[in-house]
Amino acid sequence: MVSSMEQRVAKAVTMTDVLAARRRIASHVLRSSLTPSMSLSSHTGHPILFKNEHQQLTGSFKLRGATNAVLSLSSEEQQRGVAAASTGNHGRALSHAALATGAKAIICMSSLVPTNKVEAIRALGAEARIVGKSQDDAQREVDRLVAEDGLIDIPPFDRAEIIAGQATLGLEIIEDAPELDAVLVPLSGGGLIAGVALAIKTVSPKTRIIGVSMERGAAMVACLAAGRPIEVDELETLADSLGGGIGLSNRYTFGMVRDLVDETILLTEREIAGAIVHAYVHEREVIEGAAAVGIGAILSGKFLAKGPTALVLSGRNIDMGVHAQLIAETHPALVGDA
């Protein structure tokens, strides 16, 4: 149980935490490449660079934060185990991090979660516990494991070690490209952008950090407008990894995003679909909707490059049926007589 004192005064995430995270996770994660996008550089007339985190182990950057969080626990805590209610990229990352470090992991999910997602978690060596019929039921089981069995709840974004872990990719970006005008970062709960903004602005204060979300259910953007964490309806979207709220008792990411992020951009479903297709057709990259939003921001004209710009391609865990359909709809010749 978190004490009320601890809840009120969250210790700020610092650059020291980021450097410690980098050392801690170095042997467990990929240092992804930063490569020029030929198509977008010629489209904008400025160097556009991809941070290729879709090539990260487990298919998303979430491995960085999850690995840092698990490695920051004492060995006694690692033996008690970690728990989470995510079946998406965080669940995969946490399972992988636990397996790599010898910690126990229980990923809770409802009976409505598709078998392939359950199997993906089991294949990584974690226990997939099926409880109830909703995400809330799954979270209640996590709360029970924490209260009764002493497991550690590792949330997907609102924890200092998670933010510091994600920040390591920001550090890599600014090391590889010191003269960036802007960095476009997919934005959901804000762990990724908070970490990236902290790392990049520490080294290069004038580099602008831009958050990109979908119009359908952009929780952080709604909270920023309201000036505090509020409840936001979750809607179906192609950028499914960007869905969900930021938590009404948000401790870290809301304040960091408010203070460090320069601007936010929202995309339509059409613009996200166009960006996924562009990445495939023009860059030969399979990326998920959440990862495509930086490309969408440029192609839609909602972001105007004024100098060298980096885009975080955050993941590639898209349903391949959905991906094939998007390509078939726009480029029938690429998929034969589909």
Ligand SMILES: *Cc1c(COP(=O)(O)O)cnc(C)c1O
């Ligand atoms: C989780 C996730 C994001 C958003 O990260 P936050 O820290 O929640 O803002 C973006 N892209 C992908 C692929 C993700 O899995």
